[in-house]
Amino acid sequence: MRDVAPRPVTVIGGYLGAGKTTLVNHLLRHNGGRRIAVAVNEFGALPIDSDLIEGADGNVLTLAGGCICCSFGSDLVAGLIDLAARADTIDHILIEASGVALPGAIAQSLSLVAGLTLDAIVVMVDAETIRARATDFYMGDTITRQLTDADLVVINKTDLISTEARAALQHWLPAHAPSARVIAANHAVVAPDIVLGIDSAFVHATTKVDHFTRAFATESFEFEHIVDADRLAAGLADPAIGLVRAKGFARDPLLGWVTIQVVGQRHHVTAAPTLADPSGCIVCIAHGRRLDRTAIGTLIAACRPS
Amino acid sequence: MSITIYEAGKIITMNPSRPTATHVAVRDGRILGAGSLTELTGWGAHTLDRRFADKILMPGLVEGHSHVAEGVQWRFVYCGFHDRTDPDGRVWSGARSVDAVVQRLDEANQKLGTTSGPLTGWALDPIYFDNRRVTRHDLDRVSTERPIGIMHASGHIMNVNTKALEMAGMLRPGVNHPGVPLGDDGLPLGEMKGPDAMTPLGPHVGLDRGLLSADEPGLRAFARLCVRKGVTTAADLANLLPKPAVEMMERVGREPTFPVRVVSLRVLRGASPRETIEHALALKQHSNELMRFGIVKIVVDGSIQGFSARLRWPGYYNGAPPGLWYVTPEHLREALELALQAGVQVHTHTNGDEATELVLDTLEAALKKHPSNDHRFTLQHCQLANAAQFRRMKNLGMCVNLFPNHHFYWGDEHYRLTVGPERAERMNACATALATGVPLAIHSDAPVTPLGPLFTAWCAVNRQTASGRILGEHERIGVADALRTITLGAAYTLKLDGEVGSIEVGKRADFAVLEDDPTTIGGTHLKDVRIWGTVQGGRVFEAATI
Ligand SMILES: [Zn+2]
Numbered sequence: 001m002r003d004v005a006p007r008p009v010t011v012i013g014g015y016l017g018a019g020k021t022t023l024v025n026h027l028l029r030h031n032g033g034r035r036i037a038v039a040v041n042e043f044g045a046l047p048i049d050s051d052l053i054e055g056a057d058g059n060v061l062t063l064a065g066g067c068i069c070c071s072f073g074s075d076l077v078a079g080l081i082d083l084a085a086r087a088d089t090i091d092h093i094l095i096e097a098s099g100v101a102l103p104g105a106i107a108q109s110l111s112l113v114a115g116l117t118l119d120a121i122v123v124m125v126d127a128e129t130i131r132a133r134a135t136d137f138y139m140g141d142t143i144t145r146q147l148t149d150a151d152l153v154v155i156n157k158t159d160l161i162s163t164e165a166r167a168a169l170q171h172w173l174p175a176h177a178p179s180a181r182v183i184a185a186n187h188a189v190v191a192p193d194i195v196l197g198i199d200s201a202f203v204h205a206t207t208k209v210d211h212f213t214r215a216f217a218t219e220s221f222e223f224e225h226i227v228d229a230d231r232l233a234a235g236l237a238d239p240a241i242g243l244v245r246a247k248g249f250a251r252d253p254l255l256g257w258v259t260i261q262v263v264g265q266r267h268h269v270t271a272a273p274t275l276a277d278p279s280g281c282i283v284c285i286a287h288g289r290r291l292d293r294t295a296i297g298t299l300i301a302a303c304r305p306s
Numbered sequence: 307m308s309i310t311i312y313e314a315g316k317i318i319t320m321n322p323s324r325p326t327a328t329h330v331a332v333r334d335g336r337i338l339g340a341g342s343l344t345e346l347t348g349w350g351a352h353t354l355d356r357r358f359a360d361k362i363l364m365p366g367l368v369e370g371h372s373h374v375a376e377g378v379q380w381r382f383v384y385c386g387f388h389d390r391t392d393p394d395g396r397v398w399s400g401a402r403s404v405d406a407v408v409q410r411l412d413e414a415n416q417k418l419g420t421t422s423g424p425l426t427g428w429a430l431d432p433i434y435f436d437n438r439r440v441t442r443h444d445l446d447r448v449s450t451e452r453p454i455g456i457m458h459a460s461g462h463i464m465n466v467n468t469k470a471l472e473m474a475g476m477l478r479p480g481v482n483h484p485g486v487p488l489g490d491d492g493l494p495l496g497e498m499k500g501p502d503a504m505t506p507l508g509p510h511v512g513l514d515r516g517l518l519s520a521d522e523p524g525l526r527a528f529a530r531l532c533v534r535k536g537v538t539t540a541a542d543l544a545n546l547l548p549k550p551a552v553e554m555m556e557r558v559g560r561e562p563t564f565p566v567r568v569v570s571l572r573v574l575r576g577a578s579p580r581e582t583i584e585h586a587l588a589l590k591q592h593s594n595e596l597m598r599f600g601i602v603k604i605v606v607d608g609s610i611q612g613f614s615a616r617l618r619w620p621g622y623y624n625g626a627p628p629g630l631w632y633v634t635p636e637h638l639r640e641a642l643e644l645a646l647q648a649g650v651q652v653h654t655h656t657n658g659d660e661a662t663e664l665v666l667d668t669l670e671a672a673l674k675k676h677p678s679n680d681h682r683f684t685l686q687h688c689q690l691a692n693a694a695q696f697r698r699m700k701n702l703g704m705c706v707n708l709f710p711n712h713h714f715y716w717g718d719e720h721y722r723l724t725v726g727p728e729r730a731e732r733m734n735a736c737a738t739a740l741a742t743g744v745p746l747a748i749h750s751d752a753p754v755t756p757l758g759p760l761f762t763a764w765c766a767v768n769r770q771t772a773s774g775r776i777l778g779e780h781e782r783i784g785v786a787d788a789l790r791t792i793t794l795g796a797a798y799t800l801k802l803d804g805e806v807g808s809i810e811v812g813k814r815a816d817f818a819v820l821e822d823d824p825t826t827i828g829g830t831h832l833k834d835v836r837i838w839g840t841v842q843g844g845r846v847f848e849a850a851t852i
Contacts, residue, residue, distance in 0.1 A: 016636055073576040100631040109502045111482040112477045138635055138664050141628060297687035
């Protein structure tokens, strides 16, 4: 097996018309230097904006910025095995699930392919239709199972509904997507760092705030001491803290240098190369409200092993 | 222009105006008439062929739902529980225990000697071993050097040995998938459940997905098997029909000795509904006498024993979630509307009753937009439909192709685990279909269960499970109905009833040649009727020499 870090995979789920394809194109356009491989299984033409397409190589489209797009038909795992084999030319994999796919099941399939790791399950919902869809005689349970699987729910097309309807939806969603953070968008415009994870370079360069990230409260925390990394990761994923994403580096007494990643309630800790900068650092992103600096500071201090 | 008159012990015609005859006259591969020698002599100079004088002729049997891939499977080691005949006529005895399976693979492995490559088995069914899980350790007894894989009868599970896991990069901790049970050591046990879990292993054990759609030798083997089972027309229900495959089929179909008519359906997969309908329409032009194209197949849900069929309330008997959709209602609607507009026939795979209901609802709406008098859209499997759904099928002009073989192979499982007693007794409601007037076919779905319409007819007549339970006495049908269903009934669902399915003037000279009379042998012995071979388009094919 080759010695490359596992490639993060983001699964984008949601029913037809929710805006998955728009989101994919938006991320390709604003990839922030990431070489993204998009895997789609919808039938028909590949759903990529034509101006992004540079060429075709067999059944793989080559796209601007070193990105690619391929269709895996009905055989997701075979498609992922192919992508894993070309991991050295890819930084991140995006799976655009079909309208009836259960994104949680797709996420489970990732463990069948060595060299891939789940980053997050993002489920797009159409602000106008989601509640009707969720009670549809045929599709209702499929829709609610998609929501149950989500780490992040993006409510799309919020400009098409009234403020009251929006408030009602914000109230309705947590009950149906209990493990997800919910964010709102129009035309699927969401900060790439929210969907794909925070760029490592960003962690130590807190001045970088692109125009997409402005809707979010972003704060960086530095600390000199070692921490219990698992405990810190779990604490940052606690709904009470209210973070959408967090990423950072820390020294753990047992594991040494680690990367901590949080998306909604999903969190993982993985080994990281030793850093020149001896202090730990975590970037946290919250949506729609100010970030609770004190709570996070207290948490970091509390994770210092006694 | 020469006329042959065949004399037979008895000819069962399926033509109600003269249900039996002693002679049938054939010219140019078609039937001049069935009747007495005196009647047929009026057609002019002829040769009297008496080779069937002690045989029974009936219309060539029509298998309305099989897969030509059955012909490919026999390259692998048969590991099924029940005895089964291969295309060469060899009867493989059932492997009745895990040890017997291992022993059989061991023999095959010895034969392979030092040649490299995988050892592949098929048709394993651990249901009959009290659901004892077969593990990589069992298969390691055969070889730790050679990758080994066995496909289960259902086609949904695969067992592999340690070497195969190693080659696929799966012999590692950290695999976290419901289809991959782990041992105490945290490593996969070698049972891979569901298409996703099987995919990484397939190429290493000779079970690549692409390979399982038929190639030329597979098609030829399938055709030989058809002759052994009295089949002269068979539907190949889900093919992507790429250009090279179509060209191969056209070529083989024109050979003077190819013995079966194959109706190959283009499955909706990897292309949009519009592209698929257009492809089917274009393929229609490539049809010849023996190779027929132009029908579309749509898979709506999964399988009952895999708990992926979409069930209506109250769902699965064991509480499993209500199954999976393989198509969105939007795509289904688009496909049905385009097909009605284009005059392309559609067969839909629905196992669960909710999937069936979706097709009924969708077709009802589509027919309001695009009325069609004779579309014959057919529900395939449709195992759990209730009486109300059969009434809707009738009203919408639909046909149904039910799957009574399930009762024999998995009926006990359905009763005990999947759908529970009441629905297990109602499954594949052949009697209700006939009473309601829904055009009915019955099928084997070979290779899922063995090809053999007379066996399928036996299943519909007796509804007996492997353990001997009669599952739904009320839904049993009579022998005459069953025989009509495996000839004219299946032909109707393929829009071929004008050409085949009965022995009467103008139709193709397609006969099943039998040693025993299925109308007098008794319903409980229908599966034991001995088959001599077939006549296909006036050409004689003897099973013993095929
Ligand atoms: Zn089938």
